[in-house]
Amino acid sequence: MQINYAKKLISCKLVYYGPGMSGKTTNLELIHQKVPDENKGEMTSIATEGDRTLFFDFLPLDLGEVRGMTTKFQLYTVPGQIYYASTRKLVLQGADGIIFVADSQAEKLEENLESLQDLADNLKEYGIKVTEIPFVIQWNKRDLPTAMPVEELEEKVNWPKAATTSAVAATGEGVLQTLKLAASLVLDRLNANTAPGAAATTQTSESAAEERKPEIYVAKVNQDSISKAYFSQYCQAQHRINAKSDAVEDFKKFSREEKKKLLESLVNYVLLLQDAKKRNIQASKEEVESQLSSFTKRFSSKEKLDEYLKNRKITLDALRNEATKNIIIGKIIFEIIPDINERLKISKDEIQKFYDSNKDKMGGNPLEKVKKDIKSHLKSVRKRKLLGEFHEKLKEQAQIKIFEDKL
Ligand SMILES: Nc1nc2c(ncn2[C@@H]2O[C@H](COP(=O)(O)OP(=O)(O)OP(=O)(O)O)[C@@H](O)[C@H]2O)c(=O)[nH]1
Ligand SMILES: [Mg+2]
Structure with a gap:
């Protein structure tokens, strides 16, 4: 998280993670469509091959004022395909919150579990636990006939006990709710860290802010x-x-x-x-x-x-x-x-x-x-x-x- 006290600006990074073709880019595209022009930057899809993400998609959003500070979110998606592991890891760097887009279809169960484990492993290398970072799992593709019941997904996939939402990203259902939930978890964390009596944590989050440079x-x-x-x-x-x-x-x-x-x-x-x-x-x-x-x-x-x-x-x-x-x-x-x-x-x-x-x-x-x-x-x-x-x-x-x- 970058906090610029002089400019009263908070900048947070949210990463959409998940297996290939689960609907990450679709989430971002929908958000881009729904958010008024003055509150968003250009959506950058970096070198896509077909509709698959090769490097990452990037969308800057302005969520307005929170406690007197302007709050900006940078949304990223990572390529889900197995062979872009190094890119996935790179994009996770400095993430303040994660949205895991799971594909609800029964035949995708293994891929969801693998990708979730991949996320946990990559975060671990940055010294972060998947149970500690603001984290939301989105059960996407609820419209498809082979979608598993949500209860079963909760039981079989949600081992980090994350907050969850249901979505049909292709039609937009649940997309903004997911974003709002993740954003509120990130801001809750920020509030907890900057509350009186949390001085030590504030210190670290401030110095972390100095370290994280904006994308060049x-x-x-x-x-x-x-x-x-x-x-x-x-x-x-x-x-x-x-x-x-x-x-x-x-x-x-x-x-x-x-x-x-x-x-x-x-x-x-x-x-x-x-x-x-x-x-x-x-x-x-x-x-x-x-x-x-x-x-x-x-x-x-x-x-x-x-x-x-x-x-x-x-x-x-x-x-x-x-x-x-x-x-x-x-x-x-x-x-x-x-x-x-x-x-x-x-x-x-x-x-x-x-x-x-x-x-x-x-x-x-x-x-x-x-x-x-x-x-x-x-x-x-x-x-x-x-x-x-x-x-x-x-x-x-x-x-x-x-x-x-x-x-
Ligand atoms: N039926 C259905 N299709 C969806 C839904 N969400 C996304 N899709 C479709 O799934 C396909 C893959 O979506 P993407 O958003 O490109 O997936 P991705 O997660 O970005 O994939 P990678 O970049 O390859 O990792 C597209 O054809 C979408 O239209 C949904 O809720 N229901
Ligand atoms: Mg994509």
Whole structure:
């Protein structure tokens, strides 16, 4: 919670958590529709792939005055899909309250429980207990025929004994009630902490306020903003995945030039995702898993894979993100250049030419031996060129702002 006593401003962060497709973004969209314009900021959906959240959705709200202080809420949703674990954790940082959007359908019981456990684990890493933070569970999708009775959900899912609401976010039912309940729990907590006699707690909440900085953005790409925190995570991940050797640094420091290059590549990716969304192109869970396993099966055993991941300091999630990117790129390329396979054909002549003009780099190997490598090299160069041309086209039509001073 950020409290600025000079400006009489309280700013709270609420995070909508829950399994994939449970209705988190739908909650935010509805709130955005219902709140009068003067009390809300722009809703930012950050690089969404289809209607799934990739990074987070963000909506600033002004709830008016509480005890003489202007109260602002920042609403965030996290991506529910398993493979965005690192993003979920990042968005939880500094949360003042959580709304867990559960999917009431019986077949989603396991996913609800997993996601709730994931939340508890992530909060624990920030030193917070799920039973201590202002916390509301929303039983969403009450309209669906396989929705479990609320009593059963309470019994099977609500182990933190949180306050609960019922909702049909798709029609708006219960959405504002859920928000109001969560907001009141956060404000109750604030009141308790600032009440006379609670001096010690006030101290800590004030100093915590100094520590939490507002979200800083490094770029805006059409409607999507890229936060500095996300960008930093992206840089580390790219470094780890692409490093030539397995010995990667714990935290690599990048030069300004390197950062600019990395930001350019991230902007390109966001442009690509936006275009994919327009074309309704997605990477399905099955596709991601199958691409992932074509990589992991290179390792002779699970131990070998674990060792590789450990040396590189990467997680399977990071590889899944990378796989998602590759699948989407592959699909877009195919859609914009239907004869891509034709255009990626490398002729014997080209291989010969490359071999002849790079003979000194061939280590004395005969053409026969390096033919395959040369072919795949030329193919990836051409693919990059085609993709580069496409990025240029996307850029021409896009509104891109880079905040270089924030890098
Ligand atoms: N029937 C029904 N459908 C709903 C309800 N709430 C949301 N949906 C639908 O469920 C789907 C997923 O909703 P989202 O809001 O995108 O879900 P999410 O939790 O943001 O999903 P991720 O971002 O992938 O984690 C959409 O097609 C919504 O229209 C509801 O109460 N009832
Ligand atoms: Mg979402």
